[in-house]
Amino acid sequence: MILLFPGRHQLLTNFQFQYIADLLSKGEPTKDIDGNIVQTSGVIDALVFAVTSANHSNTRRNPLPFYLRALAIQEFADRFHIPAYIYGIDDVGNLGSFASYTIKRIRHESEGMFDLTPANTLVLCSTPVLEMYKTLGFTILPAELTDRTTWKHSTRLPWDIVETIAGDDRWETNLEVHQYMHSSSFDVWKKYKLASKVQLLFKDRMISEDGDITGTRDYNTYVRQMDTIAELKYTETASYIRPGRIGDIGCAVGSWIKLACRDERLRESDFYGIEVARHLFDICQQRKHNGEFKNPFVFFSQRNAVTGLVFDKESMNTIHTSSLTHEIESYGSRQDLLAFIKNRFEELTHGGVWINRDVVGPENKYTRVLMHLAKNDGIHSDVDKTFSTREELAHHLNGLSTYGRFLRFAKDFRKHEGYTLEYRMRELEGKELVELSLSDACEFMSRKDYTDNWESEMHETFTFWSIEEWKGELEKAGFIVRPESQAYTNAWIVDNRLVGKAELFEEESGALKRLPYPVTNMIVIAEKQ
Numbered sequence: 001m002i003l004l005f006p007g008r009h010q011l012l013t014n015f016q017f018q019y020i021a022d023l024l025s026k027g028e029p030t031k032d033i034d035g036n037i038v039q040t041s042g043v044i045d046a047l048v049f050a051v052t053s054a055n056h057s058n059t060r061r062n063p064l065p066f067y068l069r070a071l072a073i074q075e076f077a078d079r080f081h082i083p084a085y086i087y088g089i090d091d092v093g094n095l096g097s098f099a100s101y102t103i104k105r106i107r108h109e110s111e112g113m114f115d116l117t118p119a120n121t122l123v124l125c126s127t128p129v130l131e132m133y134k135t136l137g138f139t140i141l142p143a144e145l146t147d148r149t150t151w152k153h154s155t156r157l158p159w160d161i162v163e164t165i166a167g168d169d170r171w172e173t174n175l176e177v178h179q180y181m182h183s184s185s186f187d188v189w190k191k192y193k194l195a196s197k198v199q200l201l202f203k204d205r206m207i208s209e210d211g212d213i214t215g216t217r218d219y220n221t222y223v224r225q226m227d228t229i230a231e232l233k234y235t236e237t238a239s240y241i242r243p244g245r246i247g248d249i250g251c252a253v254g255s256w257i258k259l260a261c262r263d264e265r266l267r268e269s270d271f272y273g274i275e276v277a278r279h280l281f282d283i284c285q286q287r288k289h290n291g292e293f294k295n296p297f298v299f300f301s302q303r304n305a306v307t308g309l310v311f312d313k314e315s316m317n318t319i320h321t322s323s324l325t326h327e328i329e330s331y332g333s334r335q336d337l338l339a340f341i342k343n344r345f346e347e348l349t350h351g352g353v354w355i356n357r358d359v360v361g362p363e364n365k366y367t368r369v370l371m372h373l374a375k376n377d378g379i380h381s382d383v384d385k386t387f388s389t390r391e392e393l394a395h396h397l398n399g400l401s402t403y404g405r406f407l408r409f410a411k412d413f414r415k416h417e418g419y420t421l422e423y424r425m426r427e428l429e430g431k432e433l434v435e436l437s438l439s440d441a442c443e444f445m446s447r448k449d450y451t452d453n454w455e456s457e458m459h460e461t462f463t464f465w466s467i468e469e470w471k472g473e474l475e476k477a478g479f480i481v482r483p484e485s486q487a488y489t490n491a492w493i494v495d496n497r498l499v500g501k502a503e504l505f506e507e508e509s510g511a512l513k514r515l516p517y518p519v520t521n522m523i524v525i526a527e528k529q
Contacts, residue, residue, distance in 0.1 A: 485522070
């Protein structure tokens, strides 16, 4: 008989150890989840640990990589003196047949050595996952679970101890930790200094428990966009790169690094890609595995550059960021952005540069302007209609006129952050106009076509700082802003998204005066001298 123990196994507990020891001993038979007597002593021949979410790490939900979890499990299991086997089970999302998937993965990974069935396997599980195994006919041993209707447990669960450690800088002397945490896990956590990593992850306000900035982003669309504009990004920034140790923070799918690896000037350089979003980090690793990077010295890490340093102090010759700093302001806070700036300064060596390419606000962003919007390119009814899926919402938005899309934008833009977009309708020279701040007009014009990721984009602000405000904050942090730094109007955006759709005016002596399209992007070269 096999004892299957599925779980994320971020740590193991003393209760789990004693429970398994009792199952293996010559004591009384145990009871299953339904109260039936099950004979286990002398019957269990092997332990099989199914480590779920094995492909995830460095997130609040799964802080530890699979290999560290496996180290603790092996030490834990060796004390039972029966064979123990450990198999990693990749995360596959919310799959109703996950138990069946786990069984099949174990059969595949073990090359057929373990074909687990209700006839030869007992399942040790105390969480709602047990229902999936019970549906398949497996006998369930409940461990900590005492009440299946309320999911009440007789003792603290492993994740409760992870959360205790996350909130205690002195976890090694915490009596509660020692009471519940098995020594095998304690030793691994202490040796590899895992508590400080977990504490950092739990303090992070920007990143979700699965390691993403936003849960509403369509990454298929996002990845295509990153690859499409990679050549433009690299062309705009290449001349400012200093050879040596080159880091790309928020590297997405590694497109910028891939192009930099082909640059002959940088052939002796080492490249470091930092990406916090789990999905994108996985793609980077796969691309490296596929041999897509010409330079072999390319390294990727899943880290958050807001909460601390991601490179050693004074170690980097070039740091590159693109379309990242506005996300820190949008999903984090102003203090997070200032901390990010400070961290980059500390990481650069003297003479090193931070190349920051991002969106930017106009200098006179609080000026009231008049915006004329096209009405003949779609409908402008049912703008407030709600939808259950992102795809349905995108389809509806694509059918709205520019004017209709503005009405929806005014309703949705940063409403979760408590922002109210103030505007009023006016008529002048026979035109129906929207009066609003230049900043809000820029926010709409820059975002109106992002219908695939509308919900995500509505959290973001592009115009919070002008380039002069950026220069001021960088100089406060100790940087010298190079004269090559500039804000500019993206001609492609103007030609393809704004002309014929949105026009800006100011009122002068009762007449309309046409305004040029404002700046959309910036490149700032910040040097540490």
